[in-house]
Amino acid sequence: MTTTDVYCVVGHPVAHSRSPWIHTRFAQLTDQALRYERRLAPLEGFAADLQAFIRAGGRGCNITVPFKLDAAQAAHSHSPRVALAGAANTLVIAADGRIHADNTDGLGLVADITRNAGFAIAGKDVLLIGAGGAAAGVLGPMLEQQPRSITVCNRTAAKAQELVRQHAALANSQKVELQAQEQQGLNGNFDLIINATAASLQGAGIPVPASVLRPGSLAYDMMYGAAAAPFLAWAQAQGATGRDGLGMLVEQAAESFALWRGVRPPSAQVLDELRDVLAREAAA
Ligand code: ATR
Numbered sequence: 001m002t003t004t005d006v007y008c009v010v011g012h013p014v015a016h017s018r019s020p021w022i023h024t025r026f027a028q029l030t031d032q033a034l035r036y037e038r039r040l041a042p043l044e045g046f047a048a049d050l051q052a053f054i055r056a057g058g059r060g061c062n063i064t065v066p067f068k069l070d071a072a073q074a075a076h077s078h079s080p081r082v083a084l085a086g087a088a089n090t091l092v093i094a095a096d097g098r099i100h101a102d103n104t105d106g107l108g109l110v111a112d113i114t115r116n117a118g119f120a121i122a123g124k125d126v127l128l129i130g131a132g133g134a135a136a137g138v139l140g141p142m143l144e145q146q147p148r149s150i151t152v153c154n155r156t157a158a159k160a161q162e163l164v165r166q167h168a169a170l171a172n173s174q175k176v177e178l179q180a181q182e183q184q185g186l187n188g189n190f191d192l193i194i195n196a197t198a199a200s201l202q203g204a205g206i207p208v209p210a211s212v213l214r215p216g217s218l219a220y221d222m223m224y225g226a227a228a229a230p231f232l233a234w235a236q237a238q239g240a241t242g243r244d245g246l247g248m249l250v251e252q253a254a255e256s257f258a259l260w261r262g263v264r265p266p267s268a269q270v271l272d273e274l275r276d277v278l279a280r281e282a283a284a
Pocket residue numbers: 129130131132133134135154155156159196197198199202204205207
């Protein structure tokens with residue numbers, strides 16, 4: 001008897017997640033027989049919920065807020081990216097139930113910036129705003145692109161310093177100047193500015209001055225839709241190019257799909273299709 005492999009996205013909340021749509025489309029376009037579900041895990045019950053999913057035959061998960069740390073801890077083995085970020089967004093479940101954790105968020109960000117936006121990170125000056133889980137998940141793969149420098153700036157300065165400390169050895173081996181700067185009095189300007197904060201969600205202003213932008217800078221918000229709008233409007237008003245995180249969402253999904261299925265889906269096509277879906281929803 002052949003059974004269909006089952007995958008899911010686990011979060012709390014999870015109803016908003018576009019991952020089922022993305023992975024179902026990847027499966028159609030690559031002829032893979034799989035089912036992909038949403039799973040709302042109880043806030044205090046991630047590990048038990050994961051075991052129930054595995055007992056029911058689950059072969060892999062994407063992990064979203066607030067379980068990325070729990071996912072890293074629940075795994076039997078993890079990639080070096082998980083060790084560096086302290087968080088996992090992808091679990092690969094072997095036939096014997098063993099769990100391997102990976103983190104594809106940073107790979108997704110890098111793929112969207114370099115391939116979809118056509119912006120080379122190598123040799124550039126980068127500002128990463130934020131030092132929470134979202135920032136931690138992408139700093140390693142960003143360093144591996146060998147920009148000239150990465151400056152991390154965060155409302156709570158100590159968290160930026162800690163993130164820099166954890167990545168100092170990688171920065172050194174990649175020959176990247178990695179430093180933390182206080183948000184108050186931040187100086188310098190940058191080719192690429194990445195917003196990894198939740199400031200817009202809280203209706204707060206843009207946490208950095210407009211002087212961080214250069215003409216032709218790329219200003220990237222890791223969120224998409226309404227949550228990204230204030231940052232993108234701010235960047236565009238200064239003459240910079242703005243880009244939301246929808247491409248990162250699709251590309252991190254593509255990396256997860258490749259880990260599970262050994263097949264690379266046509267992510268650029270699916271990104272175009274998803275943009276159309278969101279535009280139609282917004283117009284309705
Ligand atoms: P995530 O996993 O999405 O990164 P998080 O770990 O709670 O979530 O981190 C949220 C990030 O947004 C942090 O960098 C946070 O700054 P603090 O470390 O000082 O809390 C940042 N952030 C949230 N609200 C903000 C605001 N109003 N202004 C500036 N930064 C803000």
